[in-house]
């Protein structure tokens with residue numbers, strides 16, 4: 001087992017790289033990103049995934065057997081430069097698929113998203129097979145990614161698997177450029193005792209997932225026997241809440257949290273996504289079962305961020 005991760009210093013990458021090192025070993029993981037921002041207890045390389053030659057060389061020389069391709073531009077940032085985003089999200093995944101095919105890497109993980117759905121999915125618990133009508137360039141690139149994954153599976157007998165993540169909530173690192181980022185930012189402001197300015201309306205519900213559950217889902221999906229896999233992309237649901245609901249939950253611990261609502265262009269993106277997903281196939285096929293609801297996730301986030309704050313204060317004292 002030798003795993004290559006792209007986008008290892010992103011929000012998902014930071015937590016997933018640690019989890020894979022713990023599950024396998026530090027010799028089994030090669031973490032890569034465009035820029036090295038921190039350290040992992042495994043080989044860590046600067047790698048531009050838009051460069052097929054460079055990617056191919058890393059896969060070949062490290063005798064990689066699995067790739068987790070996490071590098072991408074997210075929804076809100078993607079709308080600022082649609083063509084560049086399409087180009088980056090797609091060229092990097094093509095390069096990963098090609099590097100995998102050329103080096104006989106069978107198993108590849110591609111993070112898909114709730115953004116594969118469109119506004120027609122908003123007012124229902126969206127089933128796995130609901131029509132995919134994305135309205136953002138990020139969503140279009142995720143739908144295309146799922147389709148290309150399917151193509152490589154059929155044409156080349158590869159085993160590319162995709163999870164449709166909801167908004168991810170974690171204490172380890174910040175998300176960047178997404179529409180669901182507010183649900184992480186609000187915790188940092190609350191812990192610092194600052195007011196929070198929210199770019200979504202207070203009643204806009206979206207599906208969200210705590211990072212520990214996201215990691216568990218990813219590892220379960222990739223560990224599942226091939227015969228259990230019935231589709232290329234799986235919905236997973238953790239919890240659904242609005243800014244008002246999460247603020248209320250945080251106030252149970254930090255009563256003085258003040259939130260000002262000032263919706264911007266991200267409101268439109270949020271309204272084009274489902275409120276909640278039906279994840280029955282993930283539950284049936286590989287035993288998906290989330291552990292965190294809004295209450296437990298909020299307690300855990302506040303506890304972890306408070307610990308981080310104390311450690312930092314201690315280190316800088």
Ligand code: SER
Pocket residue numbers: 074075076112113114115138165166167168177178179180181
């Ligand atoms: N968290 C992502 C975003 O907001 C959705 O997959 O763009």
